Structures are given as structure tokens and as C-alpha cells.
Amino acid sequence: MTGDVFASKRCDCGAQLDLALEMIAAEGRGVVVYLRGHEGRGIGLVEKIRAYRLQDGGLDTVDANLQLGHPADARDYRVGVQILSDIGVGAMRLLTNNPAKRQAIEAHGLVIDEYVPLLMRPTAENIH
Numbered sequence: 001m002t003g004d005v006f007a008s009k010r011c012d013c014g015a016q017l018d019l020a021l022e023m024i025a026a027e028g029r030g031v032v033v034y035l036r037g038h039e040g041r042g043i044g045l046v047e048k049i050r051a052y053r054l055q056d057g058g059l060d061t062v063d064a065n066l067q068l069g070h071p072a073d074a075r076d077y078r079v080g081v082q083i084l085s086d087i088g089v090g091a092m093r094l095l096t097n098n099p100a101k102r103q104a105i106e107a108h109g110l111v112i113d114e115y116v117p118l119l120m121r122p123t124a125e126n127i128h
Contacts, residue, residue, distance in 0.1 A: 012120040020095045033080045042074030081108040
């Protein structure tokens with residue numbers, strides 16, 4: 001949400017979403033599933049802000065989450081997989097930079113025909 005809605009420069013989430021929407025529009029078809037509760041890799045907005053403080057001290061996202069007592073990534077993709085299944089998606093081209101998303105989606109029975117990274121240039125604010 002901080003990157004997608006509020007254009008935070010600390011992540012490239014908003015830019016990734018914009019690029020994905022452009023790619024879907026160019027393809028002429030596609031689906032974006034935006035899951036509630038995935039802010040800060042699933043730790044929530046308040047904890048993400050706490051993690052930001054640790055990142056200001058030099059930690060990366062994963063280490064900050066771990067230091068706060070959270071897993072490196074607490075997101076659960078089952079609801080997203082169910083949404084895709086409900087609308088008839090059985091196989092797809094997945095636009096993401098996160099290999100764990102691919103593994104989670106495939107583990108729940110959907111087929112990834114192609115994995116397409118959303119390549120973004122790092123910024124001074126998100127380089128670590």
C-alpha cells in the first residue's frame with residue numbers, strides 16, 4: 001500500500017504495479033489480484049513502519065522483519081489462488097520479481113506457463 005497507493009520511494013511496488021498494468025493492457029487480457037494483508041511482506045502497516053526505522057539503520061527488509069520477530073515473508077497466497085481458480089484461470093504467465101510467489105501459486109495447483117520478472121532500476125531510497 002505504501003508504494004502502490006502513497007508512492008513511497010522506499011520500494012518499487014507502485015512502479016511494478018504500473019508496469020504490470022501496462023503489460024496486461026498491451027497483451028489485451030490479464031488479471032491483477034491485489035490481496036489485503038500483504039503490506040510489509042505480510043507483517044502489516046504498523047510493523048512495516050517499525051521495520052522502516054531498522055532499515056534507516058542499515059538493515060534490509062528481510063533482516064528488519066526478522067529482528068522484529070516476524071518471518072522474512074509472512075504472506076499467504078491461498079486466497080489469491082482461489083480467486084484465480086474461481087474466475088477460471090488454470091495456467092498463467094506470472095508477472096512478479098518474487099520466486100516464492102511462483103512456488104506458492106504452483107503449490108496450490110495453478111500452472112505457471114511463464115515467469116516474467118518486472119525489472120525496475122533501484123533508486124537511492126530502495127537500494128538496500
